[in-house]
Amino acid sequence: xxxxxxxxxxxxxxxxxAAVETLKEDGFVGASARAIAExxxxxxxxxxxxxxxxxxLLLAALDEVSAERxxxxxxxxxxxxxxxxxxxxxxxxxLTDLDAGHMTVLAEMIAGASSVPGLGAEVAKRIHPWREFxxxxxxxxxxxxxLGAVVPAGDLAHAVVALYLGLEMLSHxxxxxxxxxxxxxxxxQLAGLLEMTGAxxxxxxx
Amino acid sequence: xxxxxxxxxxxxxxxxxAAVETLKEDGFVGASARAIAExxxxxxxxxxxxxxxxxxLLLAALDEVSAERxxxxxxxxxxxxxxxxxxxxxxxxxLTDLDAGHMTVLAEMIAGASSVPGLGAEVAKRIHPWREFxxxxxxxxxxxxxLGAVVPAGDLAHAVVALYLGLEMLSHxxxxxxxxxxxxxxxxQLAGLLEMTGAxxxxxxx
DNA sequence: GTCTATACTTGGATAGAC
DNA sequence: GTCTATCCAAGTATAGAC
Numbered sequence: 001x002x003x004x005x006x007x008x009x010x011x012x013x014x015x016x017x018a019a020v021e022t023l024k025e026d027g028f029v030g031a032s033a034r035a036i037a038e039x040x041x042x043x044x045x046x047x048x049x050x051x052x053x054x055x056x057l058l059l060a061a062l063d064e065v066s067a068e069r070x071x072x073x074x075x076x077x078x079x080x081x082x083x084x085x086x087x088x089x090x091x092x093x094x095l096t097d098l099d100a101g102h103m104t105v106l107a108e109m110i111a112g113a114s115s116v117p118g119l120g121a122e123v124a125k126r127i128h129p130w131r132e133f134x135x136x137x138x139x140x141x142x143x144x145x146x147l148g149a150v151v152p153a154g155d156l157a158h159a160v161v162a163l164y165l166g167l168e169m170l171s172h173x174x175x176x177x178x179x180x181x182x183x184x185x186x187x188x189q190l191a192g193l194l195e196m197t198g199a200x201x202x203x204x205x206x
Numbered sequence: 207x208x209x210x211x212x213x214x215x216x217x218x219x220x221x222x223x224a225a226v227e228t229l230k231e232d233g234f235v236g237a238s239a240r241a242i243a244e245x246x247x248x249x250x251x252x253x254x255x256x257x258x259x260x261x262x263l264l265l266a267a268l269d270e271v272s273a274e275r276x277x278x279x280x281x282x283x284x285x286x287x288x289x290x291x292x293x294x295x296x297x298x299x300x301l302t303d304l305d306a307g308h309m310t311v312l313a314e315m316i317a318g319a320s321s322v323p324g325l326g327a328e329v330a331k332r333i334h335p336w337r338e339f340x341x342x343x344x345x346x347x348x349x350x351x352x353l354g355a356v357v358p359a360g361d362l363a364h365a366v367v368a369l370y371l372g373l374e375m376l377s378h379x380x381x382x383x384x385x386x387x388x389x390x391x392x393x394x395q396l397a398g399l400l401e402m403t404g405a406x407x408x409x410x411x412x
Numbered sequence: 413g414t415c416t417a418t419a420c421t422t423g424g425a426t427a428g429a430c
Numbered sequence: 431g432t433c434t435a436t437c438c439a440a441g442t443a444t445a446g447a448c
Contacts, residue, residue: 115235155389164372170367
């Protein structure tokens with residue numbers, strides 16, 4: 001239901017969506033005010049009216065993707081206990097993100113941050129929740145196990161985010177997602193092995 | 207010792223070096239013909255004379271870094287046997303690359319490839335040797351062990367390159383190399399564990 | 413809030429003098 | 431092989447009409 005009077009932000013939203021799409025398809029370099037505005041079906045000047053600068057719009061795009069992804073991740077991981085299940089869900093998430101290009105937005109913003117003063121800190125701020133989410137999911141999965149006692153969840157989370165990012169970039173580069181797929185298969189096997197050797201944390205009453 | 211007559215390619219080399227530095231400091235977006243030429247102390251037009259386009263110069267820069275790195279890697283890994291030693295050497299290499307910004311060149315080129323048609327394939331071509339090198343080093347290290355029988359070296363190499371890339375991007379983003387450092391420490395511990403449980407491949411005559 | 417028009421800057425690329 | 435000058439396209443950003 002729409003209000004006839006103000007209807008405050010349809011253009012703003014369209015610009016953000018267009019910015020996301022442009023980052024996915026044309027990368028950071030291709031994400032100019034003109035390119036984004038054209039994709040949004042509106043004009044270039046509105047970007048500066050609504051966001052002040054192209055950079056701010058791109059950050060809004062990153063916020064959008066970040067929020068959406070973290071929401072979906074939370075739903076997916078909510079009902080996960082064992083490491084095996086976690087890997088299974090992570091594989092699913094990874095493939096979804098890869099095909100939809102969600103991570104491309106992140107990767108392009110990180111790389112682009114090298115070129116725009118001050119952007120790095122803003123991007124870092126927005127990546128922190130991803131790492132924190134991974135840490136929490138990992139802790140819930142291996143927190144009570146011997147492995148969890150040896151390997152700090154925070155460090156592992158950092159590695160997972162980095163690997164996630166690197167795999168996306170390589171997959172995107174030559175359009176081949178097979179190597180990444182095989183890796184997740186491998187991770188699944190290792191997780192299965194882990195569940196049999198170490199004590200699992202799922203519903204084990206001692 | 208310099209020849210007085212032709213002295214064929216000093217400018218060309220200076221441009222390549224300047225391109226490398228510019229990619230490191232200002233990223234793909236900042237690596238314009240004018241910015242590179244200024245850093246090289248020569249003028250913009252020479253880039254097109256020598257390389258035809260900025261993109262070609264950037265690829266030459268990537269070639270340069272790639273060749274130099276693979277050479278150094280080869281030297282370092284040449285005398286490595288056990289997984290523990292491999293991790294040790296890898297840590298050293300990683301820190302060197304991180305501080306020198308070698309991987310930044312790679313990361314920026316991969317990210318920038320999204321924006322320039324045809325660049326992706328060229329960059330992919332130049333990354334292939336890195337993966338192949340990693341595969342070979344891994345195979346030499348765990349090839350004869352039980353782990354090597356379960357985990358394909360090629361898949362692991364892909365993961366290593368991806369992780370390497372991802373860690374560089376995250377470290378570069380917020381200027382904090384501590385998380386990456388802790389990870390390598392962790393990897394060292396795991397490798398040590400591996401050497402004790404599984405059979406090591408180093409000089410074991412049965 | 414949206415559109416058109418425009419100022420200003422930077423960048424890729426070429427021509428021509430030296 | 432190098433430098434200057436220049437063209438043209440694209441980018442950011444603002445002003446002002448609607």
